[in-house]
Amino acid sequence: MTVYESDLPGVGKKHEIELGDGARLVIVTHNTGKREVFRRESADSDSEKLFELDDELARQVGTLLEGAYFQPVQSTDIETLLGDNTLLEWVEVGADSDVAGKTLGASDLRQATGASVIAIERGDEVITSPGGDAMIEAGDTLVVIGPRAACRDFVALVTGA
Amino acid sequence: MAAELLEFGYLFVVLAVTGAIALRLGLSVIPLYVVGGVVVGPYVAGRFGLPYVADSEVVTLLAELGIVLLLFFLGLEFSLDRLRAARSNIGRAGAIDLLVNLPLGVVIGLALGWSVVEAFLLGGIVYISSSAIVTKTLIDLGWIADPESEPILGTLVFEDLAIAVYLAAVTSLVLGGEGGLVAIGRSLAIAFGFLGLLLVLVQYGTSLFTRVLDVENQEAFVLRALAVVVPVAGAALALGVSEAVAAFFVGMGFSTSGHRETIERRLTSVRDVFAAIFFFWIGLGTDPTLLAAVVVPLVIAVVLTAPAKVVSGYLGGRVYDLSTHRSLRVGVGLVPRGEFSLVIAALAASGSTQVMREVIPAFAVGYVLVMSALGTVLMQRSDLVERLVFRGGSAKTES
Numbered sequence: 001m002t003v004y005e006s007d008l009p010g011v012g013k014k015h016e017i018e019l020g021d022g023a024r025l026v027i028v029t030h031n032t033g034k035r036e037v038f039r040r041e042s043a044d045s046d047s048e049k050l051f052e053l054d055d056e057l058a059r060q061v062g063t064l065l066e067g068a069y070f071q072p073v074q075s076t077d078i079e080t081l082l083g084d085n086t087l088l089e090w091v092e093v094g095a096d097s098d099v100a101g102k103t104l105g106a107s108d109l110r111q112a113t114g115a116s117v118i119a120i121e122r123g124d125e126v127i128t129s130p131g132g133d134a135m136i137e138a139g140d141t142l143v144v145i146g147p148r149a150a151c152r153d154f155v156a157l158v159t160g161a
Numbered sequence: 162m163a164a165e166l167l168e169f170g171y172l173f174v175v176l177a178v179t180g181a182i183a184l185r186l187g188l189s190v191i192p193l194y195v196v197g198g199v200v201v202g203p204y205v206a207g208r209f210g211l212p213y214v215a216d217s218e219v220v221t222l223l224a225e226l227g228i229v230l231l232l233f234f235l236g237l238e239f240s241l242d243r244l245r246a247a248r249s250n251i252g253r254a255g256a257i258d259l260l261v262n263l264p265l266g267v268v269i270g271l272a273l274g275w276s277v278v279e280a281f282l283l284g285g286i287v288y289i290s291s292s293a294i295v296t297k298t299l300i301d302l303g304w305i306a307d308p309e310s311e312p313i314l315g316t317l318v319f320e321d322l323a324i325a326v327y328l329a330a331v332t333s334l335v336l337g338g339e340g341g342l343v344a345i346g347r348s349l350a351i352a353f354g355f356l357g358l359l360l361v362l363v364q365y366g367t368s369l370f371t372r373v374l375d376v377e378n379q380e381a382f383v384l385r386a387l388a389v390v391v392p393v394a395g396a397a398l399a400l401g402v403s404e405a406v407a408a409f410f411v412g413m414g415f416s417t418s419g420h421r422e423t424i425e426r427r428l429t430s431v432r433d434v435f436a437a438i439f440f441f442w443i444g445l446g447t448d449p450t451l452l453a454a455v456v457v458p459l460v461i462a463v464v465l466t467a468p469a470k471v472v473s474g475y476l477g478g479r480v481y482d483l484s485t486h487r488s489l490r491v492g493v494g495l496v497p498r499g500e501f502s503l504v505i506a507a508l509a510a511s512g513s514t515q516v517m518r519e520v521i522p523a524f525a526v527g528y529v530l531v532m533s534a535l536g537t538v539l540m541q542r543s544d545l546v547e548r549l550v551f552r553g554g555s556a557k558t559e560s
Binding site: 006008009010011014026028030031036038040044046047048049 | 318
């Protein structure tokens with residue numbers, strides 16, 4: 001995929017994305033924050049405006065498009081990519097999970113998978129940097145960081161999948 | 162005091178109403194503010210014995226602030242790096258634009274029997290396209306997403322720089338023009354000396370500009386920005402140097418300070434208020450009966466300079482390797498003239514000859530009214546223009 005960027009002095013910036021069939025998606029980002037999105041069917045045709053969004057809405061829509069809330073293809077868990085291969089992942093502990101009711105130390109999750117638990121979300125409460133004696137309960141959400149493969153193993157271990 | 166305050170209230174009511182009309186009609190506000198000024202000014206409302214807004218010193222001063230802030234914002238958006246990055250295309254398209262339109266205006270002025278300086282003023286007025294009107298129309302019509310927007314906006318950037326140099330030179334010619342060659346030489350030397358110093362400060366004083374505006378408080382921020390640009394502009398004018406160009410350079414200084422976007426966000430409304438007063442003030446000083454007297458030069462100028470812009474813009478579009486059809490749009494897109502032609506007219510009004518004081522300002526008002534409307538309409542109906550131009554010329558339709 002090729003993205004073309006050009007300056008629009010006094011207006012903002014323009015990005016054009018090739019859609020593969022000769023058409024291009026054109027995004028004009030105004031200095032005011034407004035985004036206008038156009039589609040240009042071919043090099044000779046005029047751009048048709050599809051929609052415009054203000055700055056805040058554009059960011060929200062952008063996050064959705066990025067798949068931060070829902071990734072139907074890869075996994076149903078929330079994950080965020082840090083760098084090339086490191087994931088930040090939220091893993092829910094089911095009632096039938098093997099680790100429910102164990103302490104973090106006893107569950108031996110880090111030794112087994114290579115991914116570390118950096119926080120435990122329990123209802124409204126968040127335990128940050130939990131120690132080895134922190135208890136994992138059913139219904140907790142573990143915030144995990146680690147390489148992609150380690151995170152996958154971690155999810156498999158906790159959810160029993 | 163009460164009378165003056167009421168008069169200002171009147172002024173703002175007229176601006177608000179004309180602004181609303183412009184929005185409703187989808188037109189640029191600039192020509193409508195001017196018309197509003199003409200209608201409630203001394204020459205129309207005053208003549209019919211209606212309440213009118215006098216062309217007072219206070220309005221003149223606020224209008225002057227409008228010029229300063231318009232050019233300050235222009236400098237803010239202007240970036241030497243951007244010009245350098247796109248040097249070849251912008252430079253070539255911009256040079257064609259300059260070499261076609263400025264000399265044409267000068268020739269028209271000379272043909273009308275005007276002096277060289279007067280003709281040079283006319284050249285500037287017909288040369289400079291309106292960044293405000295063109296950019297707004299590009300966005301309204303969606304051309305902003307198409308390739309023609311790049312040569313159009315690029316040419317406007319070139320014009321911004323050209324107009325800074327032009328104003329610097331012409332201000333000296335107009336203000337110092339009476340004492341013969343030596344006086345002109347001296348005032349030119351002062352102008353370029355002062356502006357040169359300012360430019361050096363702007364180039365090397367980035368950290369200074371950054372530090373001045375390093376403050377969280379909104380009010381302090383706005384006041385500090387004004388406390389830099391207004392005194393510098395004032396000092397320039399006191400030396401007989403163009404205050405507009407001084408403001409442009411200060412804007413350039415701030416553009417690299419890292420505060421550019423904050424300035425734009427916080428000062429845009431300040432600029433808009435004073436710029437509106439400037440356009441209104443231009444209207445106040447315009448006697449419609451003088452417009453009748455400049456009909457002949459006006460018609461000549463419109464008939465010659467509108468097609469000239471289309472041609473130079475077309476060639477500029479070809480420099481960017483655009484198709485003939487898109488290049489023609491570049492030309493059409495540069496036809497509207499507006500704020501800077503009026504800035505030049507305001508400068509001419511402070512000149513010494515009758516042509517400068519009366520004819521050129523009236524001409525500029527009429528010219529901007531015609532060209533802003535004509536340019537916008539041509540852009541809206543560019544399909545008709547294309548059909549008209551490309552109908553017969555089979556050779557030209559091949560891209």
